[in-house]
Amino acid sequence: MELCFLIFLCCTIGAFCNTPHKRFEYKLSFKGPHLIQKDGNIPFWQHGGDAIASDDSIRVTPSLRSKRGWIWSKNTNPHSHWEVDVSFRVTGRGRIGADGLAIWYTEKEGSNGMVFGGKDQWNGLGIFFDSFDNDNQHNNPYVMVMLNDGTKLYDHNSDGSLQQLGGCMRDYRNKPYLIKARIHYIERVLTIWVHNGMANNAEDYEMCLRAENVDLPQNGYFGISAATGGLADDHDVTSFITHSLKPAAAQVQPDQAGKVTDEETKKYEKEYEEYWDKLQKSQEEYKKEHPDKIKDIDEDDWVIINCRNMPV
Numbered sequence: 001m002e003l004c005f006l007i008f009l010c011c012t013i014g015a016f017c018n019t020p021h022k023r024f025e026y027k028l029s030f031k032g033p034h035l036i037q038k039d040g041n042i043p044f045w046q047h048g049g050d051a052i053a054s055d056d057s058i059r060v061t062p063s064l065r066s067k068r069g070w071i072w073s074k075n076t077n078p079h080s081h082w083e084v085d086v087s088f089r090v091t092g093r094g095r096i097g098a099d100g101l102a103i104w105y106t107e108k109e110g111s112n113g114m115v116f117g118g119k120d121q122w123n124g125l126g127i128f129f130d131s132f133d134n135d136n137q138h139n140n141p142y143v144m145v146m147l148n149d150g151t152k153l154y155d156h157n158s159d160g161s162l163q164q165l166g167g168c169m170r171d172y173r174n175k176p177y178l179i180k181a182r183i184h185y186i187e188r189v190l191t192i193w194v195h196n197g198m199a200n201n202a203e204d205y206e207m208c209l210r211a212e213n214v215d216l217p218q219n220g221y222f223g224i225s226a227a228t229g230g231l232a233d234d235h236d237v238t239s240f241i242t243h244s245l246k247p248a249a250a251q252v253q254p255d256q257a258g259k260v261t262d263e264e265t266k267k268y269e270k271e272y273e274e275y276w277d278k279l280q281k282s283q284e285e286y287k288k289e290h291p292d293k294i295k296d297i298d299e300d301d302w303v304i305i306n307c308r309n310m311p312v
Helices: 002-013 262-289 301-308
Strands: 021-024 045-049 058-061 068-073 082-091 100-106 123-130 142-149 166-169 179-186 189-195 205-211 221-227 234-246
Touching: 058 068, 058 221, 082 100, 082 221, 100 179, 100 234, 123 179, 142 189, 142 205, 166 205, 221 234
Parallel strands: none
Antiparallel strands: 021 234, 045 068, 058 234, 068 221, 082 179, 082 234, 100 123, 100 221, 123 142, 142 166, 179 189, 189 205
16 A cells, blocks of 8 residues: 555656646546446436437437437536547448537537537537538548637538638548547647547557647536437447646645655645545445456456545
């Protein structure tokens, strides 16, 4: 346990690291398996439209014509700097699919709408995995990033090409492994990476966009939506993991002697012990309730299970 504490302490204070400190935000995250509660709800999230939540994933839309579904966080994001990792699949029978999937960060909760299942004239960020080539430019599937101040109507006829902040062509349909999107926002710089799902390498990402001087709403909501049209794909999301970020310059620094102060050490030690106790209790409770599932759970997944058992 002493070794675990040292690792925790080093990661928490980030005193000797140039990279931002990351903190897992469980109330803004979900992950399968064991995704839903007994009542069919997802802790800290709400879903609707044609979205179907299961134990392993959320089918935001099934591969049926003219369907729209969504899932939105119940809690706002109080952090100015953050990173989101989304894992999903887009699968369909035909060579061409429709319409696509959107990842949102907006001032208000979204609802059923015409922009990939989300509401138009949003205030904030929309990242669109656009499968269908409405403007006949032969540039789909395409990942498009669009900012909106709440006044713009998305131009479906041009696939938003004149409204985009930027984007990249990525063939994300019918891949052997999960597609992954990483959205990184810190100090007004927005960076988006996409994993193409062709290999099971967790870090095989390619940059899709980097934009500076990007202003996003404070205390916004995260969401995912999807839609089908005359053609249809299954849009399945398996995880949405959020971390808050603390820039390196803002992290706790050691004192002049190169050591963390006694007050800071006691603070982090207390936080860690409280977290450790909750994790151990959660593990024991889960083992008693699900003795048949223990072998299928990785050690890292205990963190997710522990967070689900905390009050909403």
